[in-house]
Amino acid sequence: MEPGLRARKKQATRAALQAAALRLALERGPGNVRVEDIAEAAGVSPRTYNNYFSSREQAIVAGITADRAEQVAAAVVGSPAATGLGDAVVTAVVGLYADPGDRPRAAMLMVATSPALRACYADTVTSIEGPLAEAIAERCPGVDPLTAQVLSAAVGAAARVGLRQWLRPATGAGGLVVTSGSLPDLVRAALLPLAPALDAAAGR
Amino acid sequence: MEPGLRARKKQATRAALQAAALRLALERGPGNVRVEDIAEAAGVSPRTYNNYFSSREQAIVAGITADRAEQVAAAVVGSPAATGLGDAVVTAVVGLYADPGDRPRAAMLMVATSPALRACYADTVTSIEGPLAEAIAERCPGVDPLTAQVLSAAVGAAARVGLRQWLRPATGAGGLVVTSGSLPDLVRAALLPLAPALDAAAGR
DNA sequence: ACGCAAAATTGCGCGCACGCAATATTTTGC
DNA sequence: GCAAAATATTGCGTGCGCGCAATTTTGCGT
Structure with a gap:
């Protein structure tokens, strides 16, 4: 059974969050990136961010x-x-x-x-x-x-x-x-x- | 050189915090204890609590x-x-x-x-x-x-x-x-x- | 005994993590 | 196709962790 639309979309947003987090952290420095910024860059609500990652840093390192x-x-x-x-x-x-x-x-x-x-x-x-x-x-x-x-x-x-x-x-x-x-x-x-x-x- | 008054007092408040945290957690259940409660029970400011412990649970387990x-x-x-x-x-x-x-x-x-x-x-x-x-x-x-x-x-x-x-x-x-x-x-x-x-x- | 420097306590403000309930979206069964 | 069940997203409210600067307390030299 292949992943299905649902699971694929989930993976997509997760990837988007990782990428956005890593990019922003690299260009602004990790201290100057709020979850709000990452969420916005990935086109998703701040609350949703915490459905995928349980800390601000997790998305960044996950990108690595x-x-x-x-x-x-x-x-x-x-x-x-x-x-x-x-x-x-x-x-x-x-x-x-x-x-x-x-x-x-x-x-x-x-x-x-x-x-x-x-x-x-x-x-x-x-x-x-x-x-x-x-x-x-x-x-x-x-x-x-x-x-x-x-x-x-x-x-x-x-x-x-x-x-x-x-x-x-x-x-x-x-x-x-x-x-x-x-x-x-x-x-x-x-x-x-x-x-x-x-x-x-x-x-x- | 013995501890000195200063260090001893520090240990005292730390012990008080541990004891208070453990006691409150045992009698109310760990979910129903806020940092504010522990701090108050130990006669200290909430902010000071976080000078000794960096999470709400730490004081409880430290008591054990x-x-x-x-x-x-x-x-x-x-x-x-x-x-x-x-x-x-x-x-x-x-x-x-x-x-x-x-x-x-x-x-x-x-x-x-x-x-x-x-x-x-x-x-x-x-x-x-x-x-x-x-x-x-x-x-x-x-x-x-x-x-x-x-x-x-x-x-x-x-x-x-x-x-x-x-x-x-x-x-x-x-x-x-x-x-x-x-x-x-x-x-x-x-x-x-x-x-x-x-x-x-x-x-x- | 007194005052000064070091250190601890405190208040304040910001952002974060998350439970909860409402809402939107996808999947399933017919 | 379509209603219903399953699942994901969102807003809101609460408590927490901590940096920062002001304030109070403690230790020490004279």
């Missing part, structure tokens, strides 16, 4: 991190069967942060600047946990569903730590090493300590 | 989960040196959820009922991550600080999953096993998959 979840899940189930679960997951997640061009880079800079956006952006990794858990369960039919959930939640948490580390504005004083490498490397480093747990669960 | 963080950290560094890091951490965290009496149980029931409180309660485990990371670093001087952070974040995430599982209102339909055991057992089960990662990091 569109379909992370499906990406990771697909990468995990699609990785060669020979590789261990740890490698598969780490590679899949790191793949999300390979630099994809120029427009996104400006967006990331904006995210790094605004604390509210940082927080919201970190929260988006939560959205991958569900699909990732399913992917793990599918790849390793033997594991307890709860274990799969736990592992994916742990992966999410680790990714958040890596993210946080990357967009830390350089604390200055006490920090011994402030040089944060490239994002993918940082995320990989953050995920690595979890590999033993993943492999142990996979190996039963 | 007082000094979790120090507890866990102490338990980790204080556990016998012979036990592996995995066992030490698991035991320490599980120890937080040993049933401590009757008043807390009523409070937990209230938390389980209100979605907003559930979310806020889950967020509180985040507060243990910092101290836990320090404790891990102290116990195993060899490990990378980033690794310590990652592991404690993962532990927090796992604990959240256990919590969520426990206070799930029984989805009914598709759930094969809805019988959730006791909270401590559930949390232990959730933490167990991470033990390999902890031990691996500790053993270098």
Whole structure:
């Protein structure tokens, strides 16, 4: 059964809201954009905005991190069967942060600047946990569903730590090493300590 | 240097706010308590409330989960040196959820009922991550600080999953096993998959 | 004891999130 | 096609979170 007019229109307005939010935030700065503005730009009532997104920042970051979840899940189930679960997951997640061009880079800079956006952006990794858990369960039919959930939640948490580390504005004083490498490397480093747990669960 | 009058008074009003919030929430139900009420009960301005807590629910849950963080950290560094890091951490965290009496149980029931409180309660485990990371670093001087952070974040995430599982209102339909055991057992089960990662990091 | 600087409290105003009920639009069944 | 059921959009009202500036309280040196 195809989506139907209703669902398609819903997706359309959602996309319009995301696009409008991102555009306005980029050209005015995130602090100078009210929900009213976004709603107007998308041709919809302010109240309707909050039917789609439950915070002002959500639409902006949603415009950046569109379909992370499906990406990771697909990468995990699609990785060669020979590789261990740890490698598969780490590679899949790191793949999300390979630099994809120029427009996104400006967006990331904006995210790094605004604390509210940082927080919201970190929260988006939560959205991958569900699909990732399913992917793990599918790849390793033997594991307890709860274990799969736990592992994916742990992966999410680790990714958040890596993210946080990357967009830390350089604390200055006490920090011994402030040089944060490239994002993918940082995320990989953050995920690595979890590999033993993943492999142990996979190996039963 | 002892706290000084200033800091002590601050702690006093914070405690008063927590107590008032918890009391009012228990006797009226969490939905029927406005910030204004809590502030008034604590003899302070509504604006001041938000100088101490940044959400309406925070004061309530703070009244329940007082000094979790120090507890866990102490338990980790204080556990016998012979036990592996995995066992030490698991035991320490599980120890937080040993049933401590009757008043807390009523409070937990209230938390389980209100979605907003559930979310806020889950967020509180985040507060243990910092101290836990320090404790891990102290116990195993060899490990990378980033690794310590990652592991404690993962532990927090796992604990959240256990919590969520426990206070799930029984989805009914598709759930094969809805019988959730006791909270401590559930949390232990959730933490167990991470033990390999902890031990691996500790053993270098 | 006194006054001054630091810090906490307070009032004010703005925008946001959301429940609720009314309204408009789409889908379904005939 | 068309009425009815299902679902989406909107306006309104309430409470919340917080930046800002004025005011009060606290701590300390002399």
